[in-house]
Amino acid sequence: MSHETLSEFVEATATKFGIPGVAVGVWADGQEIYACHGVTSVDNPLPVDRETLYELGSITKTYTATALMRLVAEGRIELDAPVRRYVPELTLADERAAAEVTVLNLLNHTAGLGWGVIVDTGEGDDALAGYVAKMAELELIAPPGARASYSQAGYNLAGRVIEEVTGLTYERAVASLVLEPLGLSHSFFTPGDVMTRRFAVGHNPGEDGTPSVARLWKRWRGNNPGGGLMSSVADQIRWARFHLGDGRAESGERVLPAEALHRMKQRTVELRGSTLGDAFGICWFLRGVDGVRTVGHGGSANGQFAELLTVPERDFAVVSLSNAGPDGIPFNQAVVRWALEHYLGVVDRDPEPLPYDPARARELVGRYETDAMTLTIGTDGAGLTLGAGIKPEIRAASDSELPPDYPPAAMGLLPGDGDEYIITEGGLKGQRGFFTRAGSAVVGIDLAGRTANRVASG
Structure with missing residues (x-):
């Protein structure tokens, strides 16, 4: 499949959905292919390229989980241990839940926690500790382990586990455990790192329906483990290739044992009727599509949307980044489906609904x-x-x-x-x-x- 063909599809689809700037990457047949179109901002436009930084939103969770799994592989964390072993100050609305919730419950969204605490705990190194202190106010929806329910708070708490075990801030720990060993040189948490590079801003519909810059560009630091990473499409393809591999970086350095990567892609809890997939692995969404097994994650920020999907048995990955709502989600979905069909012959269709009752x-x-x-x-x-x-x-x-x-x-x-x-x-x-x-x-x-x-x- 030619680069021009992917580029043509991406340009036409971005135009159809009215997305100012998009970046798409594909890993197929041992080659990286990129297609970028449009601009970073309608107010201050620069052309989007493969190194342009986008907010990844919840794809950040895959970095949090991978960093934590490295600590597991080193014997510093046990997945089945109670979170309080590492974060003894944890307080939840229910004392029994606080005592019983495990690290694995956080990573596969079975902790029984509500979605999240909406609170700005500042930009200091205590931001994550401050967020966790607020979790006593969080709604609990089920006992730990009873069911899966996607939780931002659970991953922010997992980030605090990483801080407590390493003695580093979450951001420094993820950089040393994951970003630096893998050579992800265009992936950052702090606005100070981003603003000196080319980056996309989000857009939402203005009063006349055309894209208008979303002025909340990034949420607060206490939300970083669940959704705070900014990165490029090229770094995301490199990230996908690592998770398709044997746990080594391109340099040959062993970052994770192969069995740890494999374990992250194994079912831990079933999902019902969910766009996310058929099951959660450790962080990853697992879904069967037209006879193949896919492993992926999506993310959203204010007017920015990201999608990463891999097909491990076919050594395939696709990443789609877009900078406008609400149609960034259907744009990314269209790109992923096109790539699956054109590179692998895999067709992903929505099920047909029943007649109105x-x-x-x-x-x-x-x-x-x-x-x-x-x-x-x-x-x-x-x-x-x-x-x-x-x-x-x-x-x-x-x-x-x-x-x-x-x-x-x-x-x-x-x-x-x-x-x-x-x-x-x-x-x-x-x-x-x-x-x-x-x-x-x-x-x-x-x-x-x-x-x-x-x-x-x-």
């Missing part, structure tokens, strides 16, 4: 909430819709711009028990999830691996 719709319509978000399920009598928005009190308390809400978009229920769904239009198109029940009553909804509890019906 008014009686089932009446069961589901209502408002569902997490600590920060409200999901609204509605119907016009002909179909279901899902809207997602940040709670007004969260917006009011924020001292900076937050991403816009997702307006109601069509969704449909999927074959099976009828509680799984797929969103069929809008910026969340293709996202899958499921409704949860207590007996016969619908009490919650899962979207993108996160649980929202029902607060009102009808």
Whole structure:
């Protein structure tokens, strides 16, 4: 497959979705192929290239998990040990949960923690310790080990484990354990490192619908382990190649035992009806697509979106970075699917929803909430819709711009028990999830691996 063909697809798709600047990389047949299009910012435009820095969002979690696994391989951390062995000050809303939650529970999202604590604990070296101190206020959704639910807080706590064990700040520890040995020279946590290099800014729709620069460029330091890394598409392809390999850096240095990398890609907990995948490994999302096993992770920031997918048995990887919402997600999905089909002959299609059922719709319509978000399920009598928005009190308390809400978009229920769904239009198109029940009553909804509890019906 020629470089020009990938470039043509990327340019056409970015234009279709109105994305100012995108960077795509593919590792296939032992070659790196890149396609970059557009600009870093509509206000201060520079051409995007393979070294342009983007916010990775939650792909950062794969770095946190890998750094921690290196400490496991060195015998400094045990996955099945309670977190309090390393972070004795941990306090949660439930004392039993605080005493029982393990390191592995953090890495595979089975700690029973809510999504996260929305708090700025400053930019000092105590930022992460301050975040963990606030976790006593965090909603708990299940006992440790009972179920999977995606948690930002869990990974920020994992970052604090790394700090306590190494005696270093999280950022310095990840640099010494992972970034430097692998030669990832365009991957940074601090704005001071980023601002002297070419970097993308996020965009959201302005009043006239055209992309407008998102002024909250990066969240606070206490959120770094769960989503704070900035990196280039070239570094992300290098990162993917490491995880496809035997644990050695390109220099030949042994960074992880091969069996540790292999273990990260093995199922630890099943997922139901999730866009994220069929299961979690250690951090990685695992999903079967058209007869092949994929391993990947996505990420989002304010108007920036990232996707990394590998196919280990085919020594293949694709990375897609985009700098506009809400259509950065469908852009990345389109690129990943095109690459799978054109390089591997693997076809990834969304499942077809069932016809609209008014009686089932009446069961589901209502408002569902997490600590920060409200999901609204509605119907016009002909179909279901899902809207997602940040709670007004969260917006009011924020001292900076937050991403816009997702307006109601069509969704449909999927074959099976009828509680799984797929969103069929809008910026969340293709996202899958499921409704949860207590007996016969619908009490919650899962979207993108996160649980929202029902607060009102009808």
